[in-house]
Amino acid sequence: MDTLLQQIINGLTTGSVYAVVALGYTMVYGVIQLINFAHGEVVMIGAMVAFSIITSLAGSGMPPLAIVLAGVIAAIPACMALGYLLERAAYRPLRHAPRLAPLITAIGMSIILQHLALLAWGRNPLAFPQIIDNRVFAIGGAAISSVQIAIILLSLTMMAGLSWFVYRTRFGIAIRATAENVHVASLMGVNADRVIAATFVIGAGLGAVAGVMYGSYYGIAHYTMGFSLGLKAFSAAVLGGIGNIAGAMLGGILLGLVEALGTGYIGDLTDVCRWPGAGEGTGWMGERCADGAHFVLFGSNYQEVFAFLMLILVLVFRPSGLLGERVSERA
Amino acid sequence: MSDVILEARGIDKRFGGVQALKGVALTIRSGEIYGLIGPNGAGKTTLFNVFTGLYPRDGGEVLFCGSPLNLESPHQVAAAGIARTFQNFRLFGNMTALENVMVGRHVRTRAGVFGAILRTRAERTEEAAIRRRADELLHYVGIADRADDLARHLSYGDQRRLEIARALATEPKLLALDEPAAGMNATETAALRGLIEGLRRDGLTVLLIEHDVKLVMGLCDRVAVLDYGEKIAEDVPEAVRANTKVIEAYLGTSAH
Numbered sequence: 001m002d003t004l005l006q007q008i009i010n011g012l013t014t015g016s017v018y019a020v021v022a023l024g025y026t027m028v029y030g031v032i033q034l035i036n037f038a039h040g041e042v043v044m045i046g047a048m049v050a051f052s053i054i055t056s057l058a059g060s061g062m063p064p065l066a067i068v069l070a071g072v073i074a075a076i077p078a079c080m081a082l083g084y085l086l087e088r089a090a091y092r093p094l095r096h097a098p099r100l101a102p103l104i105t106a107i108g109m110s111i112i113l114q115h116l117a118l119l120a121w122g123r124n125p126l127a128f129p130q131i132i133d134n135r136v137f138a139i140g141g142a143a144i145s146s147v148q149i150a151i152i153l154l155s156l157t158m159m160a161g162l163s164w165f166v167y168r169t170r171f172g173i174a175i176r177a178t179a180e181n182v183h184v185a186s187l188m189g190v191n192a193d194r195v196i197a198a199t200f201v202i203g204a205g206l207g208a209v210a211g212v213m214y215g216s217y218y219g220i221a222h223y224t225m226g227f228s229l230g231l232k233a234f235s236a237a238v239l240g241g242i243g244n245i246a247g248a249m250l251g252g253i254l255l256g257l258v259e260a261l262g263t264g265y266i267g268d269l270t271d272v273c274r275w276p277g278a279g280e281g282t283g284w285m286g287e288r289c290a291d292g293a294h295f296v297l298f299g300s301n302y303q304e305v306f307a308f309l310m311l312i313l314v315l316v317f318r319p320s321g322l323l324g325e326r327v328s329e330r331a
Numbered sequence: 332m333s334d335v336i337l338e339a340r341g342i343d344k345r346f347g348g349v350q351a352l353k354g355v356a357l358t359i360r361s362g363e364i365y366g367l368i369g370p371n372g373a374g375k376t377t378l379f380n381v382f383t384g385l386y387p388r389d390g391g392e393v394l395f396c397g398s399p400l401n402l403e404s405p406h407q408v409a410a411a412g413i414a415r416t417f418q419n420f421r422l423f424g425n426m427t428a429l430e431n432v433m434v435g436r437h438v439r440t441r442a443g444v445f446g447a448i449l450r451t452r453a454e455r456t457e458e459a460a461i462r463r464r465a466d467e468l469l470h471y472v473g474i475a476d477r478a479d480d481l482a483r484h485l486s487y488g489d490q491r492r493l494e495i496a497r498a499l500a501t502e503p504k505l506l507a508l509d510e511p512a513a514g515m516n517a518t519e520t521a522a523l524r525g526l527i528e529g530l531r532r533d534g535l536t537v538l539l540i541e542h543d544v545k546l547v548m549g550l551c552d553r554v555a556v557l558d559y560g561e562k563i564a565e566d567v568p569e570a571v572r573a574n575t576k577v578i579e580a581y582l583g584t585s586a587h
Contacts, residue, residue, distance in 0.1 A: 171447040187405040189438025
């Protein structure tokens with residue numbers, strides 16, 4: 001099996017999910033400089049809603065694709081409503097408060113949503129019903145499944161759609177104007193409240209789809225899944241330059257690739273017995289490595305480390321992110 | 332020509348212990364170019380910010396086209412028909428010149444998320460009209476060839492023109508220009524003068540804050556002078572130039 005190609009395929013899959021979730025963080029940050037830590041939970045609730053619908057329809061005899069579609073279509077408005085509610089109830093009253101207040105509120109909302117999900121769906125993971133025949137195709141010594149193809153294509157479509165919306169439509173122009181200078185934008189008649197609410201709603205809608213994709217890729221949805229997914233997507237947004245839409249997409253995909261490649265190679269690279277000269281001689285190392293044995297320092301369970309390692313490196317060497325600029329100028 | 336478009340009475344503004352504006356009253360007539368001058372720190376820009384709803388005022392009232400102006404939100408001031416430019420540019424630097432002007436059309440149009448996504452016929456028609464109007468305005472101020480350049484890549488003079496085009500996009504009755512000639516060379520200032528005269532010809536009322544006294548005296552129909560937050564003169568340029576209070580404010584009072 002070709003590890004490199006396989007890990008690139010896996011990385012593109014998770015990376016495109018990170019990218020879509022990261023868009024939700026970056027758009028909201030772009031207009032109000034708030035890190036909406038509850039976004040990961042919105043994504044989780046999207047997955048939960050969709051899984052509930054899919055599970056309840058699983059035995060109904062509907063075509064499998066229609067069932068999945070029904071789940072996604074239910075999750076999108078649910079998450080959009082949740083995103084709107086978050087903005088109205090939790091963040092708008094704090095619009096002019098010191099920046100720490102909405103940040104703490106965001107963390108609080110994240111915990112509240114997690115526990116509401118715990119109450120609604122219980123502590124056990126929801127399993128994705130095996131209704132879709134997940135076909136696996138072989139390409140160049142690696143395997144790609146139909147779910148992976150669907151995730152990558154759907155994510156790219158959503159990213160293209162959002163770019164078109166933000167860069168080509170009038171409302172998109174209003175969003176960018178608000179992001180650059182909210183005072184001047186409202187002087188030009190842009191209704192800033194509506195623009196801000198819209199970024200929450202759009203981000204949540206994208207997040208709903210991302211939640212379903214992420215859940216169906218790993219086969220389960222759980223009330224805690226939003227935490228690490230959200231944190232990674234946030235890292236991706238920072239990596240690309242928070243507030244920058246193209247940056248979030250780039251950061252997400254890059255993060256997915258680094259994570260997959262790191263996980264794929266860390267075992268081989270830290271196998272002490274494969275290091276030059278390690279397996280020879282009669283010392284302790286020689287005995288330990290005799291007969292082609294392995295002595296692996298770090299295994300693939302270190303997967304989670306890569307996202308945050310990358311975040312730290314970016315923050316040290318390029319604090320404004322890969323595509324970010326003039327972070328300090330924002331007043 | 333003589334009907335009043337904006338009347339301010341007893342405008343007060345304090346910043347902590349500093350009285351930035353003391354009972355300022357002024358009357359701007361429809362169709363004139365009204366100059367506002369004064370030494371540094373006299374309160375010119377503060378008065379501007381009060382008129383355009385950026386600063387809450389501490390007293391006084393503003394009548395615009397005969398009715399009290401709601402100064403609570405900048406959005407409402409723009410909708411009422413006052414547009415402004417800024418002393419230091421406040422363009423959307425990462426957007427193209429055309430997009431900057433298109434933003435200005437938001438005052439007169441309604442943009443919705445769903446209309447934008449669904450591409451309804453009405454939405455498409457309106458968006459095309461906005462684009463066309465924005466393009467016309469860029470022609471009007473003479474920078475149509477830079478329509479697709481990012482605003483921050485434009486030259487200083489062109490950025491000033493773009494800011495004026497964006498303000499015009501809101502269809503103002505009164506255009507307030509905050510030191511438009513600041514930092515311009517003689518050629519750019521002459522071109523700007525032509526542009527402002529053109530605005531008056533097209534029936535717009537202009538309120539002009541300017542340091543360049545020569546420009547103000549040559550261009551304005553009437554001039555008001557602020558000093559330490561108080562209006563010390565309001566008259567035609569020749570009379571203001573001869574006003575002893577004005578001369579004292581600019582040259583100092585040691586002659587007593």
